[in-house]
Amino acid sequence: MSLLGLTQRLAALALFGLAAGAALAQRGEAPGPEVPAAPVSEAARDLLSRVRPAVVQIKGFFGNNTSQAFHGTGFAVAPGGVLITNYHVVAEQVTYPDKYRLEYRTPEGVTGKITVLAIDVRHDLAVVRAEGFAPEPLRLEPRVPEKGSRAFSIGFPLDVGLTITEGVSNGRVEDSFDPRIHYSGAINGGMSGGPAFNARGEVIGVNVSGYRFQQLVSFLVPAVHARELLARALAGTPEASVLKRDATVQLQAHATALLSAFTGEFATQRVAGYALPAKLTPFVDCSASGDPAPQAPVQTVTVKCAAKAGLFVQQGLYTGDLSFAHYVLSTDKLDAWRFSRKLSGYASAKGAFGSRRHVGPFACEKGVVQLQGFDASLLVCVRNYRRLEGLSDITVRVISLNHGLQGFASHLDMYGVEAGAGLAFVRRYVEAMAWQP
Template structure:
């Protein structure tokens, strides 16, 4: 009992110390925080909002997703910075759509500014996230720094802390009040993510001499998406895929460290007439372009099916239904993308006859970028079949064709 009491006392002291630091950080820096609002011009009502922070007398950092509506339709929205009861217009200087950052020009601020930390914290150190949760006013939330998120292509820092909607774009700081990252996302249950300091420094280095027209950001975003898909796919295309068996199919076991894979089967469930085993691999993040339009994704799905216990006609019906369940996970609208253009053919893949469906749709505002959906199903033999799928978003034609060749040559039925 004595030991338990000592441990409890130590924990209580640590919590009190962290609370004292949080209060000190907030009292020093709250005037360098502001609410970033996107306001619909006709109704003068908020369309979206988040947080921002001053890093220089006229420079504010926030998330791209906070201001996206304004970037896409500036005639319909205006960008406002709110500090207490004071509201002032903001202008966009630069964006980094891949890392969900934006740099804004704001009215001059003469008070204390946020400095950038020289280094990231050590794992286990305290960090403090500042922002405006649910529009309730600026707060500071203590948390624990857990390092770079593993299995992630888009760099994110993992923090144990309670981020909420509206805190997006606010700073996360160390005990000295120095910025170590930008609040960007939460998974709930005390799981939160920040954009790393290095990506913020890159954005600040892109500050232009004057405010560019909002229309210029379409091409800036296009170039960023093109560069991103090249960085994502190049190592995948150049590597030798490690393969494993799924039924009589050969599927990737290891392609890239940033892909997360799962598997399941219904073989232990007698109610299923068609036995199957499935595997899938995908990126866990995406690039936010708008609330209805995501990009920068890669996913692959594989399924082996066995219907030996079924009549042939019934097996073929079940198998055809499996093949039909192929779609893009990108919830884009007709405003953003064209209709999918699909072609289907029987192809000899090593050397089994296989039905291949290949669908492409183009991005309307970002020329030269496409979403691609591919599905291949062996022509069933011995009432068994093998289905493979992939979906890419935000890729060039050359990258899509190169990935398709690699996939078709590697993922085979034996």
């Protein structure tokens, strides 16, 4: 079977809805321990006192429950109680407006209703309005501070009250698909959507995340994107159905932008005679490892790459991302039959990711294809998202068939992409592989 024929058959399956459902479940890492905040300076205490009236906790409630389902932080950016927060703080209410309600709570305990005005899923931002709350707005500074500049972050971590952390702004993150500012202070759960300040008390960014398993590595969305969204939000208040549709359109646009970034010929690296896709763009991170023990029955070299471009849709669901890995195996201790069984163990695509709440079953095609200098077994599976029209997950497994005592298995997983564009990427990915002894 030709590679073109296989991908065309899968495209037809996706078109007619046979690859039903899908959404990516949040991938497998348990969160690391919360990072304790360091003692703050007099400047931090003064800043917290000055901006405290403009910062609130945003809480989400399921149905009529009085116990919260989730919470984050927001801050005033325009008169009339207009606030900025993270999209992921309000995403459940945008997705299920009849199931969730949003409220704010000030540091003094005053509460009220929150209404979502506009969203920017790609930059993880939302503009909301707080009823009965109208403090002096904070100033958004669109310029990113120089590396080494003093910075501060404010929010409501873990329901322990309004907190400030102090750190350093290290400028824009290099080789990132979406713009982020690296902040060396702590951003813990619940601080999402809170403001980050320069030494003059201007908002330079919005708290968005901390890096799992690493201390004091956190990120901010640059304030320029908050300004752009604010201008759009002040034009009017959309219906809940419009916001939900807008989220889907933005996810589709992000997926298109992601795959469009992979231009030109795919870069490869040689491992044991095989040329395999490697760092395809500057924002793709790759690492390689191997087993140094010479007595192992099978020697394995592993290359793993990830775009780290995924967007939060709702709890347990991320889209618009891709990752791939190569497992290159060789042996001088096993016979060809045992080695083949070992290599074929990498061929399964079962249970890779996803939840039936968000996705349907994969529809798969399998065959043997001729690549550059060798034959390979190719498995390609596609499934559509249940609620997000036009987006699909694609998973690929390639197993070399040209050598009895060495070979490779390659895994490609794509989350929340347009099926046609995704299958075109699969074809380029597979056709870049070559046997070059």
